[in-house]
Amino acid sequence: MKQHIPNFITLLNIFFGSIAAVFAVLNQLELAALLFSFGVLCDFFDGLAARALNARSELGLQLDSLADMITSGLVPGIVMFQLLNMSIDGGWNYMGIDRAVNWMGIEVTPLAFFGFLITMASGYRLAKFNIDENQASSFIGLPTPANALLIISLPLILLYHNNDYLNNIILNPWFLIGLTLLSCYLLNSKIKLFALKFKNWSFKDNSLRYVFIIISIVLLGTMKFLAIPIIIAFYIVSSLITSIGED
Template sequence: MKKHIPNSLTCLNLITGAIGCIAIIRGNSEWAIYFVLISAFFDFLDGFAARLLHVQSAIGKELDSLADVISFGLLPSLFVFAQLEQQLDQPYLPYVALLIGAFSAIRLAKFNTDDRQSDQFIGLPTPANALLLTSLPLLPSAIDLSGYPLLALALVTCYLLVAPLPMIALKFNDWSWKNNQLKYSLVILIVLLVAMLQLKALPFVIPAYVVLSIIGNFRPAKDV
């Protein structure tokens, strides 16, 4: 029975992402961020449960990526498409948003076949990308990322998904500060941002994550 628990949680991730896609299609784009957050919660739980119960499997790994394509690939694609369709006069440019789903699928396929990503990520993780894009409406009104700036951001994130850029993974081989400075710095920064801004911290969390990861590339590998 316990071997089915992780895969059941993965399916909840997929179903939540699918409901989020339906919400966007029905014109409720503002709900997208909540479905991404819930999907990310299930995505965390399925891996945690698999390790805790010692029931990790090849099928679970593949199922996880299939669910992530929906929740963190298709969902943000539809979200950005809906935004661009409202903001641009060009009828075809919004379809560029579908590249987010395609590059997310490539990112996930690379993850499944790359043994370098056991203690770090190579490229922006798909949940982080989905959180960034769907949280943009939470930005202060003074920061306008709509229309062509949004289109440009979507293309930049497509590149980041598959870029050969080592990114921080919150996986700890030990708990020492010396070997995990950037990881602890990231956790502290996220806690501070959330404490100050609550949900509105989300659009700033992922850029901070990317910046700290880039800084980590100039430090010894043990500090990343």
């Protein structure tokens, strides 16, 4: 019985991710972010449960990636689609691809579909992860939950910070296109990133993880949702510095 507990938690990840996708399609991005966060928590706890119960399995590995494809692959793609749709109010024009067209009775902007490159890149990364035996204690490329968190933080920054300068940056289509391309690159890059997996609770063995968690908590407490992109950047930079030190 206990071997099914981690898989059930993973199925909850699929459940919350699916609902998040529905809210994202409806452009209810705050609710989508909330359900996404529930899914990510399930993604974290299924691994903890598997290790605690010694219930790791090949089925669990495959199921985990399928869940991530929905929660951390599809949902951020839809969110970027909505953000690109929102950004086409500034008069930006290139070959007419910023103009809304009527497609089967629905007004859509062709440029917005560019956001689904994130979903495609996430799927490619997850497929590689499943056949890569070198990512047990660290990651190669940005994990899909971290990348999704970066994308999903943008509408929360718009909503809760309400800063004209930040709004103009986030709703600039060039910024969103650049971020989409950067996201796709980071997902499938060769950058080695540390994993938040504790084999023991020793500070000496996990000093980087503890420092990262403490700094992240401080940033979240002082900067709220604006802290999320900074935390992701700090995660990448600190991993790069650590990798250079090891070499």
